[in-house]
Amino acid sequence: MRPLSLLAARRSPVWLRPRWGSRWCRRSRGCSPAGRQLLSTPIFYANGSPHIGHLYSALLGDALHRHRELHGRGGRFATGTDEHGLKIQTAAAAAGSLPQHFCDRVSVEFQELFAQAGISYTDFIRTTETRHRRAVEHFWITLQDRGWLYRAKYEGWYCTAEETFLAASQVTECPDSQGGRHMVSLESGHQVHWASEENYMFKLSEFQEPLLRLLKERRLTITPEPFYQQVLPWLKQDLPDLSVSRERNRLQWGIPVPGDASQTIYVWVDALVNYLTVVGYPDTHHDWWPAACHIVGKDILKFHAVYWPAFLMAAGLDPPEQIFVHSHWTADGQKMSKSLGNVVDPRACFQRYTVDGFRYFLLKQGVPERDCDYYDEKVIKLVNSELADVLGGLLNRCTASSLNPSGTYPCFSKACFPKDMGAQNGRGLGKASTEDYKLVSSVKELPLRVSSDFEHFRIYKALESILECARQTNGFVQRHKPWKLSRNDPAQQEWLDTILHVTFECLRVYGLLLQPVIPASADKLLTRLGVGPSERSLRDLTFLSHYHEEQCPFEGRSLGCDTGVLFPKLEKPPSRSHGGL
Numbered sequence: 001m002r003p004l005s006l007l008a009a010r011r012s013p014v015w016l017r018p019r020w021g022s023r024w025c026r027r028s029r030g031c032s033p034a035g036r037q038l039l040s041t042p043i044f045y046a047n048g049s050p051h052i053g054h055l056y057s058a059l060l061g062d063a064l065h066r067h068r069e070l071h072g073r074g075g076r077f078a079t080g081t082d083e084h085g086l087k088i089q090t091a092a093a094a095a096g097s098l099p100q101h102f103c104d105r106v107s108v109e110f111q112e113l114f115a116q117a118g119i120s121y122t123d124f125i126r127t128t129e130t131r132h133r134r135a136v137e138h139f140w141i142t143l144q145d146r147g148w149l150y151r152a153k154y155e156g157w158y159c160t161a162e163e164t165f166l167a168a169s170q171v172t173e174c175p176d177s178q179g180g181r182h183m184v185s186l187e188s189g190h191q192v193h194w195a196s197e198e199n200y201m202f203k204l205s206e207f208q209e210p211l212l213r214l215l216k217e218r219r220l221t222i223t224p225e226p227f228y229q230q231v232l233p234w235l236k237q238d239l240p241d242l243s244v245s246r247e248r249n250r251l252q253w254g255i256p257v258p259g260d261a262s263q264t265i266y267v268w269v270d271a272l273v274n275y276l277t278v279v280g281y282p283d284t285h286h287d288w289w290p291a292a293c294h295i296v297g298k299d300i301l302k303f304h305a306v307y308w309p310a311f312l313m314a315a316g317l318d319p320p321e322q323i324f325v326h327s328h329w330t331a332d333g334q335k336m337s338k339s340l341g342n343v344v345d346p347r348a349c350f351q352r353y354t355v356d357g358f359r360y361f362l363l364k365q366g367v368p369e370r371d372c373d374y375y376d377e378k379v380i381k382l383v384n385s386e387l388a389d390v391l392g393g394l395l396n397r398c399t400a401s402s403l404n405p406s407g408t409y410p411c412f413s414k415a416c417f418p419k420d421m422g423a424q425n426g427r428g429l430g431k432a433s434t435e436d437y438k439l440v441s442s443v444k445e446l447p448l449r450v451s452s453d454f455e456h457f458r459i460y461k462a463l464e465s466i467l468e469c470a471r472q473t474n475g476f477v478q479r480h481k482p483w484k485l486s487r488n489d490p491a492q493q494e495w496l497d498t499i500l501h502v503t504f505e506c507l508r509v510y511g512l513l514l515q516p517v518i519p520a521s522a523d524k525l526l527t528r529l530g531v532g533p534s535e536r537s538l539r540d541l542t543f544l545s546h547y548h549e550e551q552c553p554f555e556g557r558s559l560g561c562d563t564g565v566l567f568p569k570l571e572k573p574p575s576r577s578h579g580g581l
């Protein structure tokens, strides 16, 4: 795809400087309060109901945001709906609705789903809002004033599904259902058609070197690493200028180009600017920008890692700090699609597996580096074995009145579990074994490991580590069989209480660390252990204080009331249906 002729003289651009300088940005990087970031999900196309892929994007953001809040570094967390463009215009027409009414309905569906899922956003943006239109218009005028836009006649293969022009090398011929042939996008398989029109072009080609430097110097980081490696070749190939408007007679549902009502602003320029709108662009964004971290699916990486930083640099702003990329969910081994009828409805999943059960499943099974397959049995197996058996079972066991008749947080005995094991052959001065000391050291290190995994976008790994420790704790209880110890013998009672104390302390740590992922269940667990709302921060998390020669605030405290099992076991669904959309 290339511009055929320039219809207006190219104005000379603000010259690209080899390094960041005052002409690029007015403020230095990281200017948000106390190093906090704007965390964002993509804004979701308002052309259909939300599915589990959308929910997954939002959950990753939610869990990370909650985790940061528990560390006292909450920042902002924005999500929303992307409501302009041909896709929406076509979907609204097919539904016999006015685009605005159609978007209102779909946007509310997303908001309701997010409320049900406990997505703790601080801002939900809709691109049809006035504040956003103002931001987009200002952004456009800035690009124009700085000389980065020009008009040109343009023609090429247009993919409506991706809202983008594709080069000849990006399309291929394919047989259609009527025995004819049509052209499709090589990357997505969506049908494309030939379009020829007059557009505004953005001088993307001039950003090839600055973008490459930006990424190589890791001033914009892309995580996980394979996605960073995927972006580099895009910047080493030809990077043609980008068409950033559409003729109004073809696309009416969008923001008109300021001063030229015959053109509509390209939906991706419109959509990307949402990240600025939510931080108050064009008035107060400098209080936050560029302290931003975008969570995006792999299909929209180019828009975020190439176009967006280029637009920002052109507008005199810094690129965001981080991009976290995730892969996709398939259903029963296939790409989810309406025509296959295998699109998984998250609301049906919440009903079947509980909200926390399903949140846990998506975040534990979802590995950002690779596509993940959804099927019902997998959710049941995971939730039953990990949440119901390992975690719920552990809580149930150690709070049972047979073991803990006083219903209090039991006391720890240093004589039974001395800090220094002080012996050989697996037996020490106290009653604890080498494996018990390993457990204590694993749980002690756990919060740091979990935080690091969250911040490196490895939430699934954080959950694996928590579960591994919970399994070890079950092993600890199993090894010492507290139910065989007698409360009538003071020495045995001391050891029994110590076993329970260590188990409670482990459970307290797991409950605290699981708050970002299963908030309602973590609350139930912590309440049962008698941990108050002001004692749930991760910033000053303590573990086994008494063992570490410090005062333990929990010892002797009454437990919270018993509100039943932590996780009821899930039943196998009667038939294999996803409650498809």
Ligand code: MSP
Binding pocket: 041, 042, 043, 044, 045, 052, 053, 054, 056, 057, 082, 271, 272, 274, 295, 296, 297, 298, 299, 300, 327, 328, 329, 330, 336
């Ligand atoms: N509107 C654009 C984003 C604009 S952001 C400035 C868009 N919307 S989308 O609704 O198609 O996709 C939103 C997010 O959902 C993307 O991150 C996309 O990768 C993600 N997912 C869509 N289908 C998915 C799966 N099957 N699995 C996981 N995530 C998926 O793109």
